[in-house]
Amino acid sequence: MSVSWVLAAVLIIGAAAFFVARTRAARLQPQAGQKQHSLPGYHGSFALILATLPAIIFLAIWKAASPLYIDGAVWRSLPEQVRSAPDMNRSLTMGTIYAIGDGLRRLDAGELEQVRSSQADLKALFASKGLALASNGEAYMIPAAEAYRGMNDASSRYSAIGAILISLAGAYFGLSGITLRRRARNNVERVMLWALIAASTVAILTTIGIVLSMLFQTLAFFRTVPLANFFFGTVWDPRFAAAGSGGATGQFGLIPLLAGTLYIAFVAMLFAVPVGLFAAIYMSEYASRRMRSVVKPVLEVLAGIPTIVYGIFALVTVGPLLRDISAALAGGQPLIMAQSVLTAGLVMGIMLLPFVSSLSDHIISALPRSLHDGSLGLGATRSETVRNVILPAALPGIVGALLLTASRAIGETMIVVLAAGVAANLTLNPGEAMTTITVKIVNQLTGDLEFTSPQTLVAFALGITLFVLTLGMNVAALYIVRKYREQYE
Secondary structure: OHHHHHHHHHHHHHHHHHHHHHHHHHOOHHHHOOOOOOHHHHHHHHHHHHHHHHHHHHHHHHHHHHHHHHHHHHOOOOOOOHHOOOOOOHHHHHHHHHHHHHHOOOOOHHHHHHHHHOOOOOOHHHHHHHHOOOOOOOOOOOHHHHOOOOHHHHHHHHHHHEEEEEEHHHHHHHHHHHHHOOOOHHHHHHHHHHHHHHHHHHHHHHHHHHHHHHHHHHHHHHOOHHHHHHHOOEEEEOOOOOOOOOOOEEEEOOOOHHHHHHHHHHHHHHHHHHHHHHHHHHHHOOOOOOOOHHHHHHHHHHHHHHHHHHHHHHHHHHHHHHHHHHHHHHHOOOOOOOOOHHHHHHHHHHHHHHHHHHHHHHHHOOOHHHHHHHHHOOOOHHHHHHHHHHHHHHHHHHHHHHHHHHHHHHOOOHHHHHHHHOOOOOOOOOOOOOOHHHHHHHHHHOOOOHHHHHHHHHHHHHHHHHHHHHHHHHHHHHHHHHHOOOOOO
16 A cells, blocks of 8 residues: 555544544534533544544654665665675665566566566567666676565555554544543643654754765865865866866865855846835835835745746847947947856846845834834924834844845856856956856766766855855844844834
8 A cells, every 4th residue: 555545544533533522522512610621623633632642653664764774674685695795786786676677567477487487688678668777787686676676565565554553543542532621722732842842843944954965075075175275266167077077176165156146146236226226215205005006016026036037038138139239339349248147146136026126125114113103293204204213113024124135146057157157267257257156056966977077066166155155144133133123112
């Protein structure tokens, strides 16, 4: 039985337990001097939790642990000369065995007998069943594949039986103890508290896992490339080499990529921040209700456009337009290339407009109305109110919105690829092409490269550098907010 069917059965049992428990609790008749501790809905929810949560936890643990056991058992059944091979061959061997085991499920009895007697062409036989097999494999793989199939089937069967039995036991316990004084509400609230703690823990552990995964690969990269060459190098020339070719290491200078990332993000913010902030001020302080209902949705439509569309727009329209305008102004020789920092920054700024405007508008609108009315009542104009009252009060939220916008700009890839190119140049001319860290991360992880080569491992070094950069931005923003925020009673 597949996992989806088991989960469906558990949920059905849980739903039935919910309705039965709620009905039973609703029929309870308090005696004189007695009060019902929990509402019927809490009794139903508690029965639902008992019938589903333990079964789901059991199923998750079983599905996580059983592949490890099966993998070890199958590996131990292989000949000694296979197990003594280098570790890099283990994944290939086990992958072939698993592919054969999954393919055996589609064969009839006669075909299985042919396979067992080694008289069948596995590759051709599996191809006739719509399955791709890299090779015919070795003779020892057939018994191992059958053992894998048997253990996998048994594991699925036992996990399904165990989950359903646990679900039924939980439903029985939830239905058998329904009384007036049963603290179902407290139990449900306790479960919800632990669920929230678990969700928070998962989020924290996920973040830690991401950082550690990048960190270990980064350390492997720096065992090959010195720190100084990476952080202070001004040349980016990874010298791609095909897998197994033993190509040269190349040069991995970070400065051109870091400069391009910050330069393009700066140009984008230079356009998006004033336009978006002024739009937010207009919508919150000056625009009529009817005008606001038109302008705000139009701006927010920009947030729903895929970034690849912005990239195409930059490549087809904005880039050639800037190039032609600069050529006309310079008398024939364009000052701005079609793929340039200015093109990418301008289009990225358009993409970031809804982030700045919408977030800033919500922040300004959430301020106490008394600040606005009090300033106007004392004789201040609208512009003075905005400058001296609204903006200082909204500063922490606006800084947060700008931080979110800057992080979005730094992490953008598609617009940069199409609008600024992939050349790692180091220049101050916004009319020339540059690239960013995210673009090179994609480039280094694309292609036929050895995963242990510096050309691939550098992507992790770039990733953790980007992480540290955004973390520094968060710390700086927090410092600015705490230092300059206005406090009101």
